[in-house]
Amino acid sequence: MKKKIHIEDKKCVLCGKCAAVCNVNAITREGKRMIYDEEKCISCGRCVEGCGFLAISYC
Numbered sequence: 001m002k003k004k005i006h007i008e009d010k011k012c013v014l015c016g017k018c019a020a021v022c023n024v025n026a027i028t029r030e031g032k033r034m035i036y037d038e039e040k041c042i043s044c045g046r047c048v049e050g051c052g053f054l055a056i057s058y059c
Helices: 015-022 046-050
Strands: 005-007 027-030 033-036 056-058
Touching: 005 033, 015 027, 015 046, 027 056
Parallel strands: none
Antiparallel strands: 005 056, 027 033
């Protein structure tokens, strides 16, 4: 079963590191939010590990 991630908007500072490390472009910035595309995600965990603000976690 594929793991899903959650981006906590209150912790996210919109630095874009999560999007930069995502090899499948499953995270993009839209306005003042980072948006996660579950269909593109391959559950590699690079975004979770790359977020220095602990704004991304598995749910």
